[in-house]
Structure formats: C-alpha cells, structure tokens
Amino acid sequence: xxxxxxxxxxxxxxxxxxxxxxxxxxxxxxxxxxxxxxxxxxxxxxxxxxxxxxxxxxxxxxxxxxxxxxxxxxxxxxxxxxxxxxxxxxxxxxxxxxxxxxxxxxxxxxxxxxxxxxxxxxxxxxxxxxxxxxxxxxxxxxxxxxxxxxxxxxxxxxxxxxxxxxxxxxxxxxxxxxxxxxxxxxxxxxxxxxxxxxxxxxxxxxxxxxxxxxxxxxxxxxxxxxxxxxxxxxxxxxxxxxxxxxxxxxxxxxxxxxxxxxxxxxxxxxxx
Numbered sequence: 074x075x076x077x078x079x080x081x082x083x084x085x086x087x088x089x090x091x092x093x094x095x096x097x098x099x100x101x102x103x104x105x106x107x108x109x110x111x112x113x114x115x116x117x118x119x120x121x122x123x124x125x126x127x128x129x130x131x132x133x134x135x136x137x138x139x140x141x142x143x144x145x146x147x148x149x150x151x152x153x154x155x156x157x158x159x160x161x162x163x164x165x166x167x168x169x170x171x172x173x174x175x176x177x178x179x180x181x182x183x184x185x186x187x188x189x190x191x192x193x194x195x196x197x198x199x200x201x202x203x204x205x206x207x208x209x210x211x212x213x214x215x216x217x218x219x220x221x222x223x224x225x226x227x228x229x230x231x232x233x234x235x236x237x238x239x240x241x242x243x244x245x246x247x248x249x250x251x252x253x254x255x256x257x258x259x260x261x262x263x264x265x266x267x268x269x270x271x272x273x274x275x276x277x278x279x280x281x282x283x284x285x286x287x288x289x290x291x292x293x294x295x296x297x298x299x300x301x302x303x304x305x306x307x308x309x310x311x312x313x314x315x316x317x318x319x320x321x322x323x324x325x326x327x328x329x330x331x332x333x334x335x336x337x338x339x340x341x342x343x344x345x
Contacts, residue, residue, distance in 0.1 A: 076297045090144060090325050091180075091273050092117030095173035097165055097219070099123050099156055099211075100185030102133035103231060104283040108313040109182055114140030114147030116321065118180065119172045121150045121165055148172065156185055156211040166218050173218065178222040180324045183212040184232045185252070186234025190243035190293050201246055208250035228324045231258055235279040235339050241296050251277075255335050262333030271333035274323045279304070279339030281311045305341030315340070 091113055101110040114120045120140060124133035130153070137149025152168045154161035161341045187207040191200055216229060223229075236244050237252035265271040280286060280297050296318040298317045302308050316338045322328050323336065 078182075089145065090327070091321075093174065094118040094179040094324075095121075095169050095175075095177065096180035096182065096324065097121040097123070097169050097178060097187055097215075098184055099134060099165075099215070101182075101193050102129040104285060105281065105313050105316055106182075106184040107132070107136045108317040109184060110149065111139050112317045112321050113180065113182075113324060115143045115145050116277065116325075117145045117147050117295070119148040119150065119169075121152055121169045121172065123152055123154050123156070123185065125153070125155055127153075129289050147345055149185050156215060157206045159214065161298065162211070162215045162218055165215070168221065169219075170222055176222070177224050177225070178219050179224065179226070180228045180230075181216065181219050181223070182230045182320060182324070183215070183230070185211070186193065186250075188234075188236075188247050188289075190290050191246065192243050193245050196245060203222060204246045204250055208247070216261070220265065220269065220271070223269065223271055226326070226329075227271040228328070229258075229261065229265070229273040230297040231255075231273075231275045232320070232324045233275045233277045233335065233339070234343065235277055236278070239289055239300075241293065243290065243293055243337070258335065259263055259333045261275060272323070272328065274328070274331055274333070275335040276316060276319045277335050277337050277339070278316050279337075279342050281313065281316065283313065286310075300342060303342070304339070305338060310338075311338060311340055 096113050096118045098110040101122045109122045110122050122133050140147045140149040150172050165334040170176050187204045231254045233254045234251040236248045258273045261273040
C-alpha cells in the first residue's frame with residue numbers, strides 16, 4: 074500500500090461531507106432520484122430538484138421539505154424542467170449557479186429516464202426518438218452546459234441499469250440507452266479528468282421496487298422474477314435505500330480515485 078504523510082487528507086464525516094456543495098439531480102421528484110436528492114441534502118448540499126409537470130410538484134415539494142427538515146443546512150431548490158428542452162436545461166443550470174455560494178455546480182446526477190417497454194416488432198420511430206431524447210440526448214447536452222460551471226473536484230454520476238446486460242424482452246431501446254450512458258462515463262472520464270478535475274461514474278441498479286417497475290408490463294415482471302429470487306445478497310428486489318449510498322459515495326471526496334467506472338447495485342446478480 075502506498076502511503077505518504079504529505080498527501081494524507083482530513084476527510085469530513087460522512088454525515089456532513091457535502092456542506093457547501095451544489096448539486097443537480099434530474100428526475101428527483103420520486104423514486105431513486107428523490108432518494109438521491111434527499112441524501113445529498115442531508116449531507117449538506119444545496120440540491121436542485123427537478124420535476125416535469127404540476128402533477129409532480131407535490132412530491133417534489135415533499136423532497137425539498139424533507140431536506141430542510143434534516144437540519145443539515147442543505148437546501149432543496151424546485152425547478153420545473155423538461156430535460157429534452159435546451160431552454161429548460163439552461164434553467165436548471167441557472168438555478169444551481171444562483172443557489173451556489175461560489176456560483177458553481179459541484180455535482181451533476183443524471184437520473185431522469187424513460188423506461189417504457191416495447192417489443193422489437195412494435196417499435197416506432199417516435200417511440201425510439203422519445204426514449205433516446207430523454208435517456209441519451211438530454212444527458213449529453215445538460216453535461217455540456219454544466220461543465221463550464223464545474224470546479225476541479227466536480228462529480229458527474231449517471232444512473233444506468235443492469236438492463237444493459239440482462240437481455241430481457243421488450244427492452245431493445247432502453248437497454249441500449251443505458252449501455253450508452255456507461256460508454257459516456259468512460260469517454261467523459263478521459264475528456265474531463267486531467268483537464269477539468271471532474272470524475273464521471275455510473276451506478277447500475279438491478280431490479281428496484283419503484284413506481285417505474287410497478288408500471289412495467291406483466292410479461293416484463295414475470296421475466297425478472299426468477300432472477301430476483303436468485304439474488305445472492307437476499308431473495309428480494311432492491312430498494313431505493315440500497316442504491317442511494319452508492320451515489321452519495323461517488324459524489325463525495327472519498328471517491329476521488331474512482332472514475333470511468335460502473336458501480337453495480339444488483340445485490341450480486343451476475344448479468345452479462
């Protein structure tokens with residue numbers, strides 16, 4: 074093990090290791106995104122919480138209120154935004170910069186996604202473009218406008234999915250999109266590493282008990298059941314609370330030597 078007293082660092086406690094940081098978490102009014110936003114706020118960050126419509130506003134407000142109630146000093150900033158819109162992406166950036174004491178964006182978590190299912194024979198060009206616009210195009214261009222505001226030590230985390238390796242029917246477009254995000258992380262880690270001091274990583278959940286999963290087709294859920302029952306860690310689906318700490322780690326100083334990686338949150342499922 075390499076040790077060097079001159080390079081040793083005093084790290085903040087995990088309960089407050091993001092004080093003074095500013096984060097954007099897309100798709101953060103519910104599910105995994107809401108859990109991520111709440112935990113970053115609990116650790117002291119000012120978090121831009123995004124929601125897409127007035128229907129989502131109550132749940133987004135609940136996340137913001139929960140951050141404030143932790144007493145950590147973290148903040149929840151609500152922004153209605155369609156991340157496929159250039160104007161709305163800029164609105165997210167502006168809100169984060171305004172909330173930051175240093176006028177910077179320290180953390181960008183790409184969580185928003187469209188996981189609609191469709192058999193190959195039924196895929197239309199409109200279906201394809203809808204998923205690609207949310208899952209691939211939006212992260213590219215949101216990252217592009219965020220990077221000029223990100224200081225050295227910045228963190229980008231992309232929420233991908235074990236679906237990229239599962240081969241489950243009806244996931245042609247979604248699985249390809251999630252594999253694409255993992256490719257983004259490897260490329261951006263190279264482009265933004267030495268030049269910008271930004272790390273870029275993915276968290277890849279397995280099946281998680283979220284609203285998106287429960288809204289999936291019966292065929293999709295039946296296909297996953299044997300896999301869920303064979304999960305090595307425990308014979309159950311993952312929960313939001315299983316994934317959130319992995320993201321928070323990648324947003325922290327403790328992850329400074331991790332970049333271009335895909336951190337598996339599958340409970341040990343081997344998915345090739």
